[in-house]
Amino acid sequence: MPSQKIFYKHTRAIRWFHWINFPLLAIMIWSGLLIYWANDVYRLGWNDTTLLKFFPDSFNQALDIPFRLAEGMSLHFAFMWLFILNGIAYVLYLIFSKEWKYLLPNKSSFGESWRVILHDLHIRRGLPPQKKYNAAQRIAYSLVIVMGIGSFLTGLAIYKPVQLSWLCNIMGGYAFCRILHFTLTILFCLFFLVHIIQVILAGWNNFAAMIRGFEVKPIEETSSNQTLSETPEENL
Amino acid sequence: MKTLEEKFISTKSIRRSTWISFILFGIFIMGCIGSWIWLKSQPLVDGTLSPLRKMLSFNEFVFGNLQGSQKKATVYTSKEAVTQVRVNGDAGLGDNFDTSTWKLQIIKSNLDTLYLGIDEIRLLPPTEIIFDFKCIEGWNQVTRWRGVRFSDFIQKYGLLKESELYYTGLVTPDKEYYVGIDRKSMLNPQTILCYEMNGAPLPMNQGAPLRLIIPVKYGIKHLKRIGTIFFSNEKPKDYWFERGYDYYSGL
Numbered sequence: 001m002p003s004q005k006i007f008y009k010h011t012r013a014i015r016w017f018h019w020i021n022f023p024l025l026a027i028m029i030w031s032g033l034l035i036y037w038a039n040d041v042y043r044l045g046w047n048d049t050t051l052l053k054f055f056p057d058s059f060n061q062a063l064d065i066p067f068r069l070a071e072g073m074s075l076h077f078a079f080m081w082l083f084i085l086n087g088i089a090y091v092l093y094l095i096f097s098k099e100w101k102y103l104l105p106n107k108s109s110f111g112e113s114w115r116v117i118l119h120d121l122h123i124r125r126g127l128p129p130q131k132k133y134n135a136a137q138r139i140a141y142s143l144v145i146v147m148g149i150g151s152f153l154t155g156l157a158i159y160k161p162v163q164l165s166w167l168c169n170i171m172g173g174y175a176f177c178r179i180l181h182f183t184l185t186i187l188f189c190l191f192f193l194v195h196i197i198q199v200i201l202a203g204w205n206n207f208a209a210m211i212r213g214f215e216v217k218p219i220e221e222t223s224s225n226q227t228l229s230e231t232p233e234e235n236l
Numbered sequence: 237m238k239t240l241e242e243k244f245i246s247t248k249s250i251r252r253s254t255w256i257s258f259i260l261f262g263i264f265i266m267g268c269i270g271s272w273i274w275l276k277s278q279p280l281v282d283g284t285l286s287p288l289r290k291m292l293s294f295n296e297f298v299f300g301n302l303q304g305s306q307k308k309a310t311v312y313t314s315k316e317a318v319t320q321v322r323v324n325g326d327a328g329l330g331d332n333f334d335t336s337t338w339k340l341q342i343i344k345s346n347l348d349t350l351y352l353g354i355d356e357i358r359l360l361p362p363t364e365i366i367f368d369f370k371c372i373e374g375w376n377q378v379t380r381w382r383g384v385r386f387s388d389f390i391q392k393y394g395l396l397k398e399s400e401l402y403y404t405g406l407v408t409p410d411k412e413y414y415v416g417i418d419r420k421s422m423l424n425p426q427t428i429l430c431y432e433m434n435g436a437p438l439p440m441n442q443g444a445p446l447r448l449i450i451p452v453k454y455g456i457k458h459l460k461r462i463g464t465i466f467f468s469n470e471k472p473k474d475y476w477f478e479r480g481y482d483y484y485s486g487l
Contacts, residue, residue, distance in 0.1 A: 004250060007242040019261070023268045039374030069373065070480030074284045077482070078291035102239060132239060160299060161370065162309045162452050162487040169310065174368060174376050212257035216250060217242070 005217040009132060009209040014099065017090040018210060024083040025188065027075060032185055034072025037065045042182060054182075080155070087148050102132040104142050109135040120198075144191055147184050154181040283480030296484040300418070308426050309367045309451035309487070317366050317380035321433060323441045324371060327475065328413025329461055335445045338409065343466040345398050352393075354431060354445045360384040360392055363428050365449060370487060372454040372476075381449045383430030387423045398467040399423065405472025406448055409463030416472030417450065417457055421486065426451045429462065454485045 010018075037060060044052040060066055094100040105113075108128075112135035118124040120136075127134060133141065157168040157177040171177050199207055209215045281289040340357065342350040366380045390399045404422045407414040421427065430449040431438055438444040443460025450457055456476045466472070477483045 002248075003244045003246045005242055005244050006250065008239055011239060019264060023272075035374065039371075041375075070283060070476075073372075073482065074288035074292060074480065077295055078288045081291075099239065160487060161368075163299065163302065163307050165307065165310050174370065178374065208254065208257075211261045212254050214253075 004219065006214040007217065008214045010213055011097070011099065012213060013093050013097070014090075015210060015213060017086060017093065020086050021083075021090070024079060024086060027079045028083050029185055029188065031072040031075035031079065033063070033065055034068040035076060036182060037067075037072075038069040042179065054186075077159070080159075084152055087152065091145065103138060105135065105138040109138050111135075113139050120201075140191070140194075144188075147187055147191075151181060151184045151188075154178075154184065280480075282478055292482045292484070296482070296486070299486060300420070300484060307452070308424070312366045312368070312378045314366055314380055316378045317434065318377050319434065321379050321442065322371075322375070322377055324373070324455065326441065328408030328410060328459070329441065329443065330408075330410045330412065333409070333440070333461070335440075338445055340446060340462060341464045342393065342395065343464060344395070345401070345467060350393060357384055357389075357429060357446065358431060360388055363388075365426055365428060365451065367426070367451045369451075369458075370454055372456050372481065372485065380434050381428065381430045382432035382435070383428035383446075383449065385425060386427045386429060387425060389429055390423070395467075401467040402469045403467070403472050405464075405466045405468060406459045406462050407464040407466075408459065408461050411463070413459060413475050414473050415448075415457050415459045416468075416474045416477070416483065417453065418484070421450060421452050424450070424452055452487055454487065456481065457485055 033055075036054075040054060040060075042054040043050045044054075055065075094103060112128045115124065115126075115128050116134045116136035119127050153167065154171060154177045156164060157171055158174060158181060161168040161174045161177075168174055168177055171180070205215050275285060275287060278285045278287055280286070284292070335354075339351040339353055342352070344350060361384070362382055363385045364380070364382045366378065368376050369379045370376045390396060399419060399422070402419055403416050404419060405414065405416050427448070427450045430447050431445060433439065433442055438447060443462075446462050447460045448458050448462060471483060474483055476485075
């Protein structure tokens with residue numbers, strides 16, 4: 001019977017956390033845009049020069065964002081519970097299952113991540129040996145958890161700035177927490193963009209692993225390593 | 237199945253588990269889309285989808301009862317207060333309002349009404365509050381206000397029994413703007429019936445002669461130009477609640 005070598009990449013729990021997070025984060029960002037519109041004061045620029053306004057009117061019009069503050073708030077403050085619970089469950093799972101060992105950057109990650117980036121940009125050939133994630137992935141995926149915690153804390157601070165005034169004050173006050181909360185959202189969107197591009201470039205096997213849990217090893221590698229009874233022909 | 241564990245399996249079982257996983261994934265995606273469509277198809281209750289209305293009530297239950305719901309807002313020095321106070325919204329302020337004939341009406345539970353002029357209110361010991369005013373739109377400003385503590389006012393005018401009721405309702409003289417506020421927040425020592433801003437009498441656009449300042453709430457609850465105050469166990473009508481916002485709107 002033809003057979004192939006597979007390796008387990010993402011546990012069932014991680015796949016669920018990942019895919020549950022996806023629509024929840026999307027709703028949080030969408031409702032966040034509806035809220036932000038009501039006081040859309042941030043921009044990139046200096047003095048009277050604005051390089052980029054958050055967000056241009058055309059952007060708001062195209063997405064039908066204006067005058068939906070109440071709707072945005074009700075969505076944001078309902079779905080925040082699901083988003084936070086899923087996030088907390090994910091972090092607890094990482095800790096107790098020891099999956100964090102594959103995720104957190106280690107000593108060599110910071111040096112190696114440059115090699116990964118140069119490789120991905122087709123500047124340099126060859127990747128450093130990796131386990132589940134390469135060095136750049138370890139840094140990026142750990143950072144996105146830190147960002148999630150940041151969004152949670154800054155969000156809480158601007159949601160209850162009086163009850164949780166200590167939190168709001170240690171993080172630089174109401175207006176600053178709002179800027180941080182917004183900036184983290186932009187970073188989430190940039191992360192998402194890079195993530196999608198990388199997933200497309202990495203191909204089917206990698207993407208499928210996030211759904212079925214395992215990757216199939218390439219046949220050449222399988223046949224050269226195998227010691228079982230199958231003949232190479234049967235693998236083709 | 238541990239992460240990075242390797243094994244040989246038949247291509248048939250690879251195909252089979254791939255199919256099963258992707259079908260489950262498809263069901264999950266459809267479930268998400270279906271839930272969203274279901275949510276959007278729910279009736280509006282006071283301008284907000286009914287499941288979200290329930291969640292807002294749940295949030296009120298959680299944060300309204302949390303230790304710290306009686307907390308005071310951080311206070312600032314008068315140097316930190318802005319001189320140009322933002323004016324946002326004029327609902328209930330009308331045109332050509334005559335402050336000289338204004339009287340505050342307090343409807344007591346037994347339906348007799350108390351009428352008070354601004355000079356009588358000014359006789360009570362004043363309280364100054366300099367705090368970070370927060371608009372529900374997302375902006376904030378450190379502003380300086382002076383008035384009489386609502387809890388002092390209640391005591392002075394023998395309204396303790398009325399204030400036992402769960403809500404206080406406030407309405408502008410023209411009845412165009414109205415809010416309802418829970419008693420805990422009304423009796424917070426920072427809640428004042430305010431007649432001065434930055435050391436001068438309230439300007440017309442800030443609700444002269446008397447407005448509410450309630451630092452534990454968003455600006456939408458700081459009703460300008462109080463005409464009537466009443467007490468009730470039922471939720472009083474609320475202008476922005478009717479337009480989809482959270483009734484509690486607590487900070």
